[in-house]
Amino acid sequence: MTQLSAAKTELTRKQTELNTAKEQLSEKETELNIAKEQLSAAREELDNKKAETAAGRTQYEAQKAAYEEQKSQYETAKDQLAQISRQLPMVEAAQTEVTGQIEVIEAQLDGLTEEDEAYVSLLEQKTALEAKQTELAQQLFTMQEQKTFLEQNIAAFEAASADAEARLAAAEAQITDAESQLAAADAQLTEKEQECAAGEAQIASAKEELESGEAQITEALAQLQDGEAQAEAYQKQIEDGEAQLASAKAAIADGEAQIETNRSKLKDGETQLAAARAQLADGEQQIASYRQTIQSGEAQLAAAKQTISSGESQLADAKQTIADGETQLAEAKQTIADGESQLAEAKQTIADGETQLADAKQEIADGKISLADAKQEIADKEKELEDGKAEYEKAKADAEPEIADAKQEIADGEKTLADLKKPTWYVWGRNKVTSTESFGQDAGRISNIGKFFPVIFFLVAAPSA
Numbered sequence: 206m207t208q209l210s211a212a213k214t215e216l217t218r219k220q221t222e223l224n225t226a227k228e229q230l231s232e233k234e235t236e237l238n239i240a241k242e243q244l245s246a247a248r249e250e251l252d253n254k255k256a257e258t259a260a261g262r263t264q265y266e267a268q269k270a271a272y273e274e275q276k277s278q279y280e281t282a283k284d285q286l287a288q289i290s291r292q293l294p295m296v297e298a299a300q301t302e303v304t305g306q307i308e309v310i311e312a313q314l315d316g317l318t319e320e321d322e323a324y325v326s327l328l329e330q331k332t333a334l335e336a337k338q339t340e341l342a343q344q345l346f347t348m349q350e351q352k353t354f355l356e357q358n359i360a361a362f363e364a365a366s367a368d369a370e371a372r373l374a375a376a377e378a379q380i381t382d383a384e385s386q387l388a389a390a391d392a393q394l395t396e397k398e399q400e401c402a403a404g405e406a407q408i409a410s411a412k413e414e415l416e417s418g419e420a421q422i423t424e425a426l427a428q429l430q431d432g433e434a435q436a437e438a439y440q441k442q443i444e445d446g447e448a449q450l451a452s453a454k455a456a457i458a459d460g461e462a463q464i465e466t467n468r469s470k471l472k473d474g475e476t477q478l479a480a481a482r483a484q485l486a487d488g489e490q491q492i493a494s495y496r497q498t499i500q501s502g503e504a505q506l507a508a509a510k511q512t513i514s515s516g517e518s519q520l521a522d523a524k525q526t527i528a529d530g531e532t533q534l535a536e537a538k539q540t541i542a543d544g545e546s547q548l549a550e551a552k553q554t555i556a557d558g559e560t561q562l563a564d565a566k567q568e569i570a571d572g573k574i575s576l577a578d579a580k581q582e583i584a585d586k587e588k589e590l591e592d593g594k595a596e597y598e599k600a601k602a603d604a605e606p607e608i609a610d611a612k613q614e615i616a617d618g619e620k621t622l623a624d625l626k627k628p629t630w631y632v633w634g635r636n637k638v639t640s641t642e643s644f645g646q647d648a649g650r651i652s653n654i655g656k657f658f659p660v661i662f663f664l665v666a667a668p669s670a
Contacts, residue, residue: 208524212531213426215531216422216425216426219422219538220419220422220426223415223418223419223422226415226545227415227419230408230411230412230415233408233552234408237401237404237405237408240401240559240562241401241405243562244394244397244398244401244562247394247562247566248394248398251387251390251391251394254387254573254576255387255391257576257580258380258383258384258387258576261380261383261576261580261583262380262384264583265373265376265377265380265583268373268376268583268586268587268590269373269377271590272369272370272373276366279359279362279366282355282358282359283359285355286352286355286356286359289348289351289352289355290352292348293345293348293349293352296341296344296345296348297345299341300338300341300342300345303334303337303338303341304338306334307331307334307335307338310327310330310331310334311331313327314327314328314331333621336621337621340614340621343614372582372586375582376582376583376586379575379578379582382575383575383576386568386571386575389568390568393561393564393568394562396561397561397562400554400557400561403554404554407547407550407554410547411547414540414543414547415540417540418540421533421536421540424533425533428526428529428533431526435519435522435526438519442515442519449505449508452505
């Protein structure tokens with residue numbers, strides 16, 4: 206009974222430990238659910254940052270394409286500058302040639318009077334050449350201004366392009382770094398999600414093992430209760446057998462006392478044997494009765510001994526049942542220890558996941574800062590573009606009247622040249638001076654200047670960056 210009571214106390218203690226482990230496992234399951242919610246929130250935030258970074262990449266590509274377009278226009282402007290540089294000597298030569306023609310005509314006019322027939326014709330030629338000379342001077346002045354303008358703006362673009370390209374490269378590096386950081390954070394977050402899933406599986410396994418241990422303890426308790434009931438029944442049988450044995454022993458003691466008394470009487474009656482034959486017969490009858498009583502007592506004692514032997518066998522069976530219960534209890538205890546070990550491992554896994562999640566959050570925060578810097582850089586470039594566009598529109602509006610006037614002057618010059626009459630005696634024709642086709646080319650070049658104005662707004666905006 207003492208062993209059964211100790212086993213029951215041990216099982217009760219293990220049941221309490223099992224309940225405590227279940228509560229701890231429930232707490233860890235709650236912590237794991239909180240970690241899962243945090244991972245889900247981190248995943249959503251990471252997806253948002255990836256979308257923002259992708260938008261930043263798109264804006265950067267658009268800005269880079271705009272810069273490449275401006276760079277292409279810069280190359281066009283360099284070609285125009287080269288073309289103007291090649292044409293300037295031709296216009297200067299034409300101007301020198303017209304001046305020489307005027308000097309020749311003036312020399313001829315010096316030898317004539319107004320009444321001479323050739324005087325009027327030479328005077329008209331001189332007037333036309335002087336107009337042409339003025340026109341060439343204006344054209345030369347315009348081309349020189351264009352050349353100076355293009356040289357200044359090309360130099361400004363070349364001075365600013367290195368900084369602009371460096372800014373674009375820095376922005377691309379920042380966006381690429383942000384993308385790399387987001388990719389690394391994505392990989393770490395995926396790893397944490399996998400670890401969280403593994404921890405969840407471990408908790409589920411631990412719950413199953415705890416439930417199995419609880420079932421084993423419940424079964425052991427039931428077996429222990431059955432053993433207690435059997436032990437109580439066996440104890441009752443033993444007590445009844447001991448009572449019967451004590452009663453039989455008392456009867457034997459009484460019989461032995463009576464035998465001793467009878468023996469004493471027998472010795473005393475030996476001297477009176479003859480006289481007490483009748484009493485002896487009665488004494489023998491009593492002895493036979495006493496012997497019957499002793500035999501009955503011995504039978505009762507044997508039965509009691511058999512009962513005791515049976516009780517001892519039942520007690521041994523009860524002890525075996527208790528031993529089996531102790532073995533199951535030890536197994537349940539080991540299962541609980543394994544569950545506690547797995548709980549400790551799950552707790553460590555969750556702690557590691559929380560640490561890694563904190564690291565991922567820090568990396569996301571760093572990515573936010575880099576992304577904010579890139580977005581600020583893009584915003585600055587957009588502001589520069591807006592300012593450049595405004596400068597471009599203003600410059601375009603200012604230049605359009607000048608271009609229109611230049612075109613009108615060229616048209617007037619072409620009309621004047623078309624109206625000139627070729628002298629029959631003069632060997633220098635217009636084909637010996639500057640071809641009227643150059644005026645059309647000049648008009649085309651002046652028109653191309655309008656296409657170069659996007660370079661101007663970039664050059665104006667870039668130094669202010």
